[in-house]
Amino acid sequence: MKTLNILTKIDRRIIFLLIFFGVAVPLLVTINFKLGVTKNVRKVYNMVEETQENSKVVISYDYGPSTKPEIQPMAIALLNHAFRKKLRVICVALWPMGVQMCNEALETTLQHFPDLKYGKDYVNLGYKTGGQVTINHMAKNFRSTFPTDEGGTPIDELPILNGINNFNKIAFIIGLSAGDPGIKQWVQVAHDSYGKPVAGGSTAVQVPFLLPYVNKQQQLTGLIGGLKGAAEYEKLINLPGFATKGMDAQSIAHLIIILFIIIGNIGYFASKKQKGKIKS
Amino acid sequence: MTYIIERIGIWIGAFLTFAILSFLYKDNPFYKIAEQIFIGISAGYWFIYTIYNILIPNLFTPVLTDLSANRLLLIPAFLGFLMLCRLIPKIDWVSRYPISFVMGTTAGMSLILFLRSDIIKQTSETMMNPFSAPDLAATIGQLILIIGTITGIIYFFFSKKHEGAFGTTAKVGIYFLMISFGAAFGYTIMARISLLIGRLNFLLGNWLGIIKP
Numbered sequence: 001m002k003t004l005n006i007l008t009k010i011d012r013r014i015i016f017l018l019i020f021f022g023v024a025v026p027l028l029v030t031i032n033f034k035l036g037v038t039k040n041v042r043k044v045y046n047m048v049e050e051t052q053e054n055s056k057v058v059i060s061y062d063y064g065p066s067t068k069p070e071i072q073p074m075a076i077a078l079l080n081h082a083f084r085k086k087l088r089v090i091c092v093a094l095w096p097m098g099v100q101m102c103n104e105a106l107e108t109t110l111q112h113f114p115d116l117k118y119g120k121d122y123v124n125l126g127y128k129t130g131g132q133v134t135i136n137h138m139a140k141n142f143r144s145t146f147p148t149d150e151g152g153t154p155i156d157e158l159p160i161l162n163g164i165n166n167f168n169k170i171a172f173i174i175g176l177s178a179g180d181p182g183i184k185q186w187v188q189v190a191h192d193s194y195g196k197p198v199a200g201g202s203t204a205v206q207v208p209f210l211l212p213y214v215n216k217q218q219q220l221t222g223l224i225g226g227l228k229g230a231a232e233y234e235k236l237i238n239l240p241g242f243a244t245k246g247m248d249a250q251s252i253a254h255l256i257i258i259l260f261i262i263i264g265n266i267g268y269f270a271s272k273k274q275k276g277k278i279k280s
Numbered sequence: 281m282t283y284i285i286e287r288i289g290i291w292i293g294a295f296l297t298f299a300i301l302s303f304l305y306k307d308n309p310f311y312k313i314a315e316q317i318f319i320g321i322s323a324g325y326w327f328i329y330t331i332y333n334i335l336i337p338n339l340f341t342p343v344l345t346d347l348s349a350n351r352l353l354l355i356p357a358f359l360g361f362l363m364l365c366r367l368i369p370k371i372d373w374v375s376r377y378p379i380s381f382v383m384g385t386t387a388g389m390s391l392i393l394f395l396r397s398d399i400i401k402q403t404s405e406t407m408m409n410p411f412s413a414p415d416l417a418a419t420i421g422q423l424i425l426i427i428g429t430i431t432g433i434i435y436f437f438f439s440k441k442h443e444g445a446f447g448t449t450a451k452v453g454i455y456f457l458m459i460s461f462g463a464a465f466g467y468t469i470m471a472r473i474s475l476l477i478g479r480l481n482f483l484l485g486n487w488l489g490i491i492k493p
Contacts (some may be wrong), residue, residue, distance in 0.1 A: 022474065067475075
């Protein structure tokens, strides 16, 4: 019993070290664990897949560098898919650093699509403060919300925005969000007030709070959750990237955590039993 | 030259990553240095960002270039100025007016949005015939959803003592809450590990060049 008691007193630094190596080694050596695709990610994929060529879509970059490892792979995968389907992408940001995240995602993606032209096939309108107020204003008057793009070019000079005065000519909106403002505001305003299809990609932390919106009323058409969701999307478009590689490390780290939860519980019940014996 | 600057940036990034991770061993001066740098840079970044990306394009440029068309902007500008009076103790009470304005408009706007999206739509989503589902698994899932929602709400009903049948139902609600907290915890772990993967990818890729970043 005393040996089992030791299990409750493992130094946390040993656990940290094991997690560190558990994550580092799979990054060096590819394992390729099998990965299934969940219904919610497939819904987002289907939405992009079934949208007509040349449709204009909005992708909102509502995250910053702190959550980049989780959301950036989704952004790249979604851009790849949208460009393959010949959709025209209008990027906006409700978070200031979203502008940079968008530019980085575009830079990576455009390596596969050298013929696409800025202003015609895609555009980055930059950041606008205000959250739900901004979305509401976009729905009423898109042009006055974003009179210029991120670089200061008036939107009248950008062909992609011809005829875009509100949400009417936007096929769908995808919010890539790490918090507030983000997907929730897009659902509340763009979908629930203006009936525009909204899908999302979020950090894993947010998933339990956003899942209720993926319902029969399609408040959210689908949800890509965390690194796993991003890996699933990469699988669907057959373009393995950072998320697919990261899932090996993620799985090993989870195994280590589960192992220590089991060890901790064995130790806990052993010490409880011992205390019971002492009392009796 | 650009390459050298980039390399220096990567080395600083690697140092700061190790400095932050060193807190896992114990609190130490390296961690404190990294923490202070982070706070300082964040504050500085936001200050400059607010001026150049919010105030100048949304207020100063429109007002200075075409005042007659943008007179309305002077109202939020004035309210913003009043907010700064908080810094002067003698007239700090003035700042309460813009704060109350912000509180009032935010509450008013959010109330409608939350009422529609989170109460009406979510409640109607729960009001369903569980037996209309296409297969047995879906029926069971819908039944669990209904039971979980009702028992969860009963747990949060504190005007009646949790005893007897009411108490038992509330207890079932606790189990549902525990399961949902467990799921949330699992997702949180996944998020944190993802961040560690991102940092290790930076160290092994950008810094050491062992893997492709």
